Amino acid sequence: MQSFQEIIFKLKQYWAQRGCIIQEPYDVEVGAGTMCPETFLRVLGPKPYRVAYVQPSRRPADGRYGDNPNRLFKHSQLQVILKPSPDDVIEQYLGSLEAIGIDLRKHDIKFEEDNWESPTLGAWGIGWQVMLDGLEVTQFTYFQQCGGIDLDLVPAELTYGLERLSAFLQLKDSVYDIEWNGAFSYGDVRYLDELQYSVYNFEMADIPTLWKLFDLHEGEAARLIAAYNPKAADKRRFPLLPAYDQVLKCSNLFNTLDARGAISVTERVGVIQRVRKLAVAVAHAWADQQKEPEPQLASTEVAQ
Amino acid sequence: MSLPLLFEIGTEEVPDWMIQSALASLRASFEKLAIPHDSIAMDATPRRLTLRAQGLPERQPDTEERILGPAKSAPPQAVAGFARKQGISPESLTVETTPKGEYYTLLKRVEGRRTIDILAESLPGIVLQIPFPKTMYWTGKGGARFIRPIRWIVALLGASVVPFELAGVRSGNVTAGHRRLGAREVVVTTADYESKLRENYVILSADERRAKISGEMAGMGAKPDAALLETLVYLTEYPTPITGSFDPQFLELPEEVLSTVMRHHQRYFSVAGDSGGLAPRFVAIMNIEADPEGFVRLGNERVLRARFNDGRFFWETDQKKKLADRVEDLAHVTFQAKLGSYLEKTKRVAALTGELGGDAQAVRAAELLKCDLTTELVKEFTELQGVVGGLYARAQGEPESVWKAIYDQYKPESMEDEIPRERCGQIVALADKLDTLRGCFSVGLIPTGSRDPFALRRAAQGIVRIVVEGGLDLDLEPWLDAGENRAALREFFQDRVRYYFKDIRGFKYDEVSAAMAAGWSNLADLETRLKRIRDLRASADFEPLAASFKRIKNILEQAQFRDAGAIEPQLLEPGPEKDLYDEYTRLKGRTIEEAIGALRPKVDLFFDKVLVNVADAGVRRNRLTLLSALLAPFSSIADFSEIVTNS
Numbered sequence: 007m008q009s010f011q012e013i014i015f016k017l018k019q020y021w022a023q024r025g026c027i028i029q030e031p032y033d034v035e036v037g038a039g040t041m042c043p044e045t046f047l048r049v050l051g052p053k054p055y056r057v058a059y060v061q062p063s064r065r066p067a068d069g070r071y072g073d074n075p076n077r078l079f080k081h082s083q084l085q086v087i088l089k090p091s092p093d094d095v096i097e098q099y100l101g102s103l104e105a106i107g108i109d110l111r112k113h114d115i116k117f118e119e120d121n122w123e124s125p126t127l128g129a130w131g132i133g134w135q136v137m138l139d140g141l142e143v144t145q146f147t148y149f150q151q152c153g154g155i156d157l158d159l160v161p162a163e164l165t166y167g168l169e170r171l172s173a174f175l176q177l178k179d180s181v182y183d184i185e186w187n188g189a190f191s192y193g194d195v196r197y198l199d200e201l202q203y204s205v206y207n208f209e210m211a212d213i214p215t216l217w218k219l220f221d222l223h224e225g226e227a228a229r230l231i232a233a234y235n236p237k238a239a240d241k242r243r244f245p246l247l248p249a250y251d252q253v254l255k256c257s258n259l260f261n262t263l264d265a266r267g268a269i270s271v272t273e274r275v276g277v278i279q280r281v282r283k284l285a286v287a288v289a290h291a292w293a294d295q296q297k298e299p300e301p302q303l304a305s306t307e308v309a310q
Numbered sequence: 311m312s313l314p315l316l317f318e319i320g321t322e323e324v325p326d327w328m329i330q331s332a333l334a335s336l337r338a339s340f341e342k343l344a345i346p347h348d349s350i351a352m353d354a355t356p357r358r359l360t361l362r363a364q365g366l367p368e369r370q371p372d373t374e375e376r377i378l379g380p381a382k383s384a385p386p387q388a389v390a391g392f393a394r395k396q397g398i399s400p401e402s403l404t405v406e407t408t409p410k411g412e413y414y415t416l417l418k419r420v421e422g423r424r425t426i427d428i429l430a431e432s433l434p435g436i437v438l439q440i441p442f443p444k445t446m447y448w449t450g451k452g453g454a455r456f457i458r459p460i461r462w463i464v465a466l467l468g469a470s471v472v473p474f475e476l477a478g479v480r481s482g483n484v485t486a487g488h489r490r491l492g493a494r495e496v497v498v499t500t501a502d503y504e505s506k507l508r509e510n511y512v513i514l515s516a517d518e519r520r521a522k523i524s525g526e527m528a529g530m531g532a533k534p535d536a537a538l539l540e541t542l543v544y545l546t547e548y549p550t551p552i553t554g555s556f557d558p559q560f561l562e563l564p565e566e567v568l569s570t571v572m573r574h575h576q577r578y579f580s581v582a583g584d585s586g587g588l589a590p591r592f593v594a595i596m597n598i599e600a601d602p603e604g605f606v607r608l609g610n611e612r613v614l615r616a617r618f619n620d621g622r623f624f625w626e627t628d629q630k631k632k633l634a635d636r637v638e639d640l641a642h643v644t645f646q647a648k649l650g651s652y653l654e655k656t657k658r659v660a661a662l663t664g665e666l667g668g669d670a671q672a673v674r675a676a677e678l679l680k681c682d683l684t685t686e687l688v689k690e691f692t693e694l695q696g697v698v699g700g701l702y703a704r705a706q707g708e709p710e711s712v713w714k715a716i717y718d719q720y721k722p723e724s725m726e727d728e729i730p731r732e733r734c735g736q737i738v739a740l741a742d743k744l745d746t747l748r749g750c751f752s753v754g755l756i757p758t759g760s761r762d763p764f765a766l767r768r769a770a771q772g773i774v775r776i777v778v779e780g781g782l783d784l785d786l787e788p789w790l791d792a793g794e795n796r797a798a799l800r801e802f803f804q805d806r807v808r809y810y811f812k813d814i815r816g817f818k819y820d821e822v823s824a825a826m827a828a829g830w831s832n833l834a835d836l837e838t839r840l841k842r843i844r845d846l847r848a849s850a851d852f853e854p855l856a857a858s859f860k861r862i863k864n865i866l867e868q869a870q871f872r873d874a875g876a877i878e879p880q881l882l883e884p885g886p887e888k889d890l891y892d893e894y895t896r897l898k899g900r901t902i903e904e905a906i907g908a909l910r911p912k913v914d915l916f917f918d919k920v921l922v923n924v925a926d927a928g929v930r931r932n933r934l935t936l937l938s939a940l941l942a943p944f945s946s947i948a949d950f951s952e953i954v955t956n957s
Contacts, residue, residue, distance in 0.1 A: 076616045077620075090450065111491060112606075140614070148459070
């Protein structure tokens with residue numbers, strides 16, 4: 007039986023052979039692999055890019071104290087970005103399932119319409135949920151817009167639900183029974199994460215503190231964004247990546263406050279707008295920062 | 311020579327529900343090219359939209375063009391030059407007499423354009439014109455837009471490829487088989503296209519896929535579900551049904567929850583049990599040929615088990631807090647930003663239910679109506695809102711009419727759907743929909759064209775059906791309160807009423823107009839009058855009389871006649887006018903049905919023999935008064951001048 011980690015190794019290997027940079031998880035808490043700069047910022051602009059990484063994704067509201075066999079506060083996504091998407095992208099994707107031992111002549115695979123949209127990121131795309139014997143194993147999206155910007159090259163984003171896929175392959179009814187490796191189960195490794203974060207997110211997170219943190223991170227992001235000068239000669243050294251981290255902090259705090267029941271319905275839209283405004287501003291600044299500098303007078307040639 | 315055309319757009323998986331309208335559009339655009347053909351066949355799978363036509367000409371018919379050369383009087387060099395330019399000898403030119411004089415002319419044969427050229431030029435545009443609800447680009451910003459990426463194109467006219475390029479794809483003669491059971495590249499001809507696809511596990515015809523599913527499913531006990539069947543027909547290229555089972559313990563959950571999970575989330579058919587209810591089995595449709603090792607069955611059973619476990623978990627968790635204890639929680643659920651929370655809506659609907667004559671149970675149902683919006687089960691299965699509330703109310707011991715009213719609150723959800731089954735539920739559903747309409751209209755959320763985000767048309771249509779089909783004696787008019795948009799709401803309702811009686815109930819449009827002109831807001835009364843008009847119409851006297859009424863109305867309008875006053879019998883002329891008056895006096899106490907037979911000849915004779923517009927003002931006014939009086943007894947039924955007549 008393939009262990010959880012072997013499945014991950016094989017998928018990473020598969021995508022590495024197809025030109026992907028293999029990244030490690032981003033070190034700021036996120037709700038989905040899409041939010042990592044490796045996706046959110048890299049899909050902007052005209053430069054091709056291919057990357058794959060496993061991203062632990064935090065959804066405070068989905069926590070179930072480790073009691074529910076299929077729902078997790080923190081699940082693992084394998085995020086693959088192919089920019090631009092190759093013509094045979096679906097074939098490549100199906101090949102990745104075969105690489106982890108799924109014989110697709112003997113399994114039922116269907117692509118069901120599912121368009122993805124993230125209001126907080128000003129991002130959306132067209133795609134499918136990929137159903138394997140009735141189980142949604144992957145979200146497949148052709149990005150169209152990110153940070154409110156129409157993308158120059160259309161990337162394909164493949165997001166694999168690794169726990170689901172592993173439970174499927176290992177024939178387990180509970181994610182906690184998945185074999186992480188030969189000696190440890192998923193429950194051994196992650197049960198306490200689920201229990202303790204559920205307790206924190208639902209019961210103990212201090213609402214005024216979280217709001218204060220939200221305001222602080224928002225303020226820091228806004229301060230940096232306001233200071234970005236697109237005409238500055240040394241604009242490439244301007245810290246947009248750290249500014250984006252502040253946006254991610256806000257997003258996670260919003261999710262935690264939401265799970266804690268601290269955001270009323272009327273406030274909700276407004277808070278999403280606050281995060282979106284920052285994300286969109288960073289995206290625009292980033293797109294500008296990535297542009298090739300205007301050709302300067304050829305002083306180097308003169309020097310020769 | 312006549313040629314077959316094969317045109318296949320090969321795509322990544324197109325959403326099932328968009329496929330048929332895309333085919334219709336493709337066909338219409340092709341027909342607009344006006345290339346003669348004997349027949350067209352349209353087919354599709356999730357990965358291909360195909361048009362096949364038979365009997366196309368190789369080229370358009372040739373035409374003749376008359377080219378005017380130099381005048382006959384022109385110098386020979388000019389004539390020779392003209393001939394040379396046209397590629398013929400000067401001797402072949404003919405001289406023709408035109409209004410301007412004699413000229414050398416040439417009759418030139420212009421070859422008809424080749425069909426293949428016309429197609430190569432127009433097919434790319436036709437593809438990109440297919441309207442889809444939401445399109446994407448994939449070749450880069452500014453690139454072609456379609457519903458999903460186009461990956462191959464087959465375009466064959468007879469044996470030749472119709473050459474063009476679209477979104478970076480060159481047309482050719484190579485299609486693709488089933489993603490895993492077939493070959494990735496399959497060379498086809500117009501003759502072997504369908505059979506080559508079949509060899510590669512693609513059943514091109516939707517009818518055939520439907521028949522395969524239905525046929526193989528016949529012995530499996532699946533409950534019929536036409537909409538689900540259509541979805542699966544267009545989600546598969548090679549459909550094969552299999553059965554799976556689940557733990558009978560799950561049958562303790564309400565059937566509604568089980569079948570929603572199976573149908574909406576997993577696209578399975580439910581299986582009927584022997585003694586009503588469900589059997590612990592399902593039918594899934596695979597997109598492969600067989601499941602000899604049972605992998606697909608096992609996988610689907612696992613998924614369903616997890617889903618049912620979730621459902622059971624939510625069902626049990628939700629029961630810990632009764633609906634009645636959830637009312638205050640509705641303060642945190644927004645109904646609409648400008649209209650406040652569901653708690654506020656609940657209060658309004660409960661009050662309105664009472665005002666509309668609902669009893670204590672109806673008011674109770676109204677108070678609990680929206681509480682299921684706070685349950686986990688509804689958050690997970692939003693399509694079950696209402697139904698879940700009803701089920702919880704039943705489990706929590708609410709009276710039958712209360713839980714049924716909650717259960718049925720969103721009915722009727724479509725024209726085919728039924729209205730709430732009991733009077734209590736009808737009044738509550740009416741109050742809920744009426745509140746939504748009044749609220750939305752009063753804050754300016756008025757549907758325009760195709761934009762109707764709050765489904766207000768459906769709500770208003772639901773009200774019309776509940777009142778009519780539930781036989782409620784209710785005049786809508788006083789309830790249509792929407793502040794400054796009251797007139798708009800009235801008009802909106804009138805449209806729904808007109809639509810209902812005309813398009814759903816099949817009354818003729820002029821009958822509906824005539825009846826509504828005499829009052830439209832008491833729907834039971836309107837329905838009775840409409841039926842009478844329909845019956846009256848069968849009588850030979852009706853339409854001529856209606857035509858006369860129109861004439862009377864025109865005369866009265868032209869005369870700007872206002873004051874009816876009393877008829878002065880001494881001014882009546884003996885003969886047709888007096889006869890008409892006598893008939894008029896006999897109208898009292900008789901129904902229209904009884905009266906029109908005798909009335910009609912008198913009216914006809916009056917118009918035949920009597921001039922209304924006479925010089926004597928007194929006589930004229932008296933005649934106008936008679937005519938006006940004649941209309942009155944009929945006007946409470948309908949405005950008969952709205953009836954369209956042949957005479």
